Amino acid sequence: MDLDFSPEEHAFRRDVRAFIDAHLPAETRAKVMGDRPLDKADIVGWQRILNTRSWATPSWPKEYGGPGWDAVRRYIFLDELHQGGAPEPISFNVAMLGPVIIAFGTDEQKQRLLPRLANLDDWWCQGFSEPGAGSDLANISTTARREGDHYIVNGQKMWQGMGHWADWGFFLVRTDPSAPKKQAGITFLLIDMKSPGVSLSPIITLDGRHEVNSVFLDDVRVPIENRVGEENQGWTVAKYLLSNERTNIARVGVTKRILAKTRRAAEANGLIASPSFRAKLSRVEIGLQAVETLQMRLLAALAKDNRADPRSSVLKLKSVEVRQAASELLMEANGALGISFVAFEQGQTPPFDEADEGWSASAVCFNLRGASIYGGASEVQRNIVADTLLGLTRG
Ligand SMILES: Cc1cc2nc3c(=O)[nH]c(=O)nc-3n(C[C@H](O)[C@H](O)[C@H](O)COP(=O)(O)OP(=O)(O)OC[C@H]3O[C@@H](n4cnc5c(N)ncnc54)[C@H](O)[C@@H]3O)c2cc1C
Known part of the structure; x- marks a missing residue:
C-alpha cells in the first residue's frame, strides 16, 4: 500500500497553498489562527472566493459544479485550509445537504438549490436532534401532518449549529406515527427559518460562545414541494447524509x-x-x-x-x-x-x-x-x- 502522495498530488497541494496565500483575506486568517470567532461575513466571503474556482464544493462531481476531486485531493485541500488558517466551506450546505440533493432531489430542486448552496446564498442548518433523539436519532417526535398541499410541523429540535445565522434548515419529521418501525415513518423536509411558527432559543456552551440553539416549530406550514425524497422515506436520506457528515x-x-x-x-x-x-x-x-x-x-x-x-x-x-x-x-x-x-x-x-x-x-x-x-x-x-x-x- 502506497502511503505517500504522487508528484501530481504534491503539485496540487502547492497550487491550493498558493491560492490560499493569494486570496484569503488577512483578517479572516488572523481570526482563524488566533482562534477568535468568525463573523458570518468572513465565512460567506471566503466561500464565495472558493466558489469562483468550484472549490467551495470539494466533494461534488463536475456535472453539478464541483471540482470532481478524488478522496486524496479532497483530503489535501482540507488539510491546506486547516493549516493555512482558512475556514472550511460550510458543511451544512456543501457536505450534508448538497450531496443529498444530488442523490435524492428532483431536477427542479437541483437547479434551484445547488448553485445557491455552493455560493452560500442561503445558510442552512441541520434540524435532526431532539431532546429525546440524539444517538438514537430514529426516536424523533417532531410531527408533520398533511393538510392539502402543505405539511403542518410541530415539535422541538436541539443543538442546531449556527441556526441563528440560518436562512433555511433541513429537518427530520415524523409523518407516520403508526409505522411498525420507528425508522419507517420519517420524512426529510426543507424549512424556511423565517416561516411563521419557527423560533430559536440560544444555548451558550462551556466556551462562552453562541454556536448552538434549540429550534421550536409551532404549526409551521411547509409546502410539499419542500420534501426531499418520498414521504416516509426520510430515514434513507438521513443515513446517506450522516455517512457524508462523518467523512473528513x-x-x-x-x-x-x-x-x-x-x-x-x-x-x-x-x-x-x-x-x-x-x-x-x-x-x-x-x-x-x-x-x-x-x-x-x-x-x-x-x-x-x-x-x-x-x-x-x-x-x-x-x-x-x-x-x-x-x-x-x-x-x-x-x-x-x-x-x-x-x-x-x-x-x-x-x-x-x-x-x-x-x-x-x-x-x-x-x-x-x-x-x-x-x-x-x-x-x-x-x-x-x-x-x-x-x-x-x-x-
Ligand atoms: C456542539 C454540538 C453541535 C451539534 N450540532 C448539531 C446540529 O447542527 N444539528 C443536529 O441535529 N444535532 C447537532 N448536535 C447533536 C448531536 O448530534 C447529538 O448531541 C449526538 O447525536 C448525541 O445525542 P445526545 O446529545 O442526545 O446524547 P445521547 O444520545 O442521549 O447520549 C448520551 C450519552 O449516552 C451514550 N450513548 C448513547 N447511546 C449509546 C449506546 N447505544 N451505547 C453506548 N452509549 C450510548 C452517548 O455516547 C453519550 O455519552 C450537536 C451536538 C453538539 C454537542
Missing part, C-alpha cells in the same frame, strides 16, 4: 496547528524544560502521527475501492481524543493566560494583549469537548468498532 473527521491539520502553538508557548515560558510536560507532548505528537497514518491508509483503501470503511470509526475516535489532548496541553502551556478567553467572551475586559496567541486556549479546549459527541458519540463509535471490526456481539 480527522482534521489532522487543525491538531497540528494546536500542537505548534503549544510548543511555541512552552518554549517561550520555559515549560518545555519540564520532563513530564515533554513526555505528555511527545505522547500526543505520536498519537497524531498514528492518526495521520490511519487517515492515509483509509484514503489509499478508498482510492482502490470507493466504499464506506468501518475503520473510519477508529479514525473519528482517536483523532478526537488526540485533538482534545492537544488542546488540554495548549491550555497548560499558556498557564493563566490560557484561561482568560471565557471571561472575555462573557463581556469582561481582557487582561491581556489580543495579539498574544495563547489567550484563546481555554476556548479551543472547551469547544472541543463537543467533538466526541457530534458526528457520532465516542461510545457509539466503540459499538461500531466492536460489531464490525472486532466481531463482538452484544447481548
Whole structure:
C-alpha cells in the first residue's frame, strides 16, 4: 500500500497553498489562527472566493459544479485550509445537504438549490436532534401532518449549529406515527427559518460562545414541494447524509496547528524544560502521527475501492481524543493566560494583549469537548468498532 502522495498530488497541494496565500483575506486568517470567532461575513466571503474556482464544493462531481476531486485531493485541500488558517466551506450546505440533493432531489430542486448552496446564498442548518433523539436519532417526535398541499410541523429540535445565522434548515419529521418501525415513518423536509411558527432559543456552551440553539416549530406550514425524497422515506436520506457528515473527521491539520502553538508557548515560558510536560507532548505528537497514518491508509483503501470503511470509526475516535489532548496541553502551556478567553467572551475586559496567541486556549479546549459527541458519540463509535471490526456481539 502506497502511503505517500504522487508528484501530481504534491503539485496540487502547492497550487491550493498558493491560492490560499493569494486570496484569503488577512483578517479572516488572523481570526482563524488566533482562534477568535468568525463573523458570518468572513465565512460567506471566503466561500464565495472558493466558489469562483468550484472549490467551495470539494466533494461534488463536475456535472453539478464541483471540482470532481478524488478522496486524496479532497483530503489535501482540507488539510491546506486547516493549516493555512482558512475556514472550511460550510458543511451544512456543501457536505450534508448538497450531496443529498444530488442523490435524492428532483431536477427542479437541483437547479434551484445547488448553485445557491455552493455560493452560500442561503445558510442552512441541520434540524435532526431532539431532546429525546440524539444517538438514537430514529426516536424523533417532531410531527408533520398533511393538510392539502402543505405539511403542518410541530415539535422541538436541539443543538442546531449556527441556526441563528440560518436562512433555511433541513429537518427530520415524523409523518407516520403508526409505522411498525420507528425508522419507517420519517420524512426529510426543507424549512424556511423565517416561516411563521419557527423560533430559536440560544444555548451558550462551556466556551462562552453562541454556536448552538434549540429550534421550536409551532404549526409551521411547509409546502410539499419542500420534501426531499418520498414521504416516509426520510430515514434513507438521513443515513446517506450522516455517512457524508462523518467523512473528513480527522482534521489532522487543525491538531497540528494546536500542537505548534503549544510548543511555541512552552518554549517561550520555559515549560518545555519540564520532563513530564515533554513526555505528555511527545505522547500526543505520536498519537497524531498514528492518526495521520490511519487517515492515509483509509484514503489509499478508498482510492482502490470507493466504499464506506468501518475503520473510519477508529479514525473519528482517536483523532478526537488526540485533538482534545492537544488542546488540554495548549491550555497548560499558556498557564493563566490560557484561561482568560471565557471571561472575555462573557463581556469582561481582557487582561491581556489580543495579539498574544495563547489567550484563546481555554476556548479551543472547551469547544472541543463537543467533538466526541457530534458526528457520532465516542461510545457509539466503540459499538461500531466492536460489531464490525472486532466481531463482538452484544447481548
Ligand atoms: C456542539 C454540538 C453541535 C451539534 N450540532 C448539531 C446540529 O447542527 N444539528 C443536529 O441535529 N444535532 C447537532 N448536535 C447533536 C448531536 O448530534 C447529538 O448531541 C449526538 O447525536 C448525541 O445525542 P445526545 O446529545 O442526545 O446524547 P445521547 O444520545 O442521549 O447520549 C448520551 C450519552 O449516552 C451514550 N450513548 C448513547 N447511546 C449509546 C449506546 N447505544 N451505547 C453506548 N452509549 C450510548 C452517548 O455516547 C453519550 O455519552 C450537536 C451536538 C453538539 C454537542
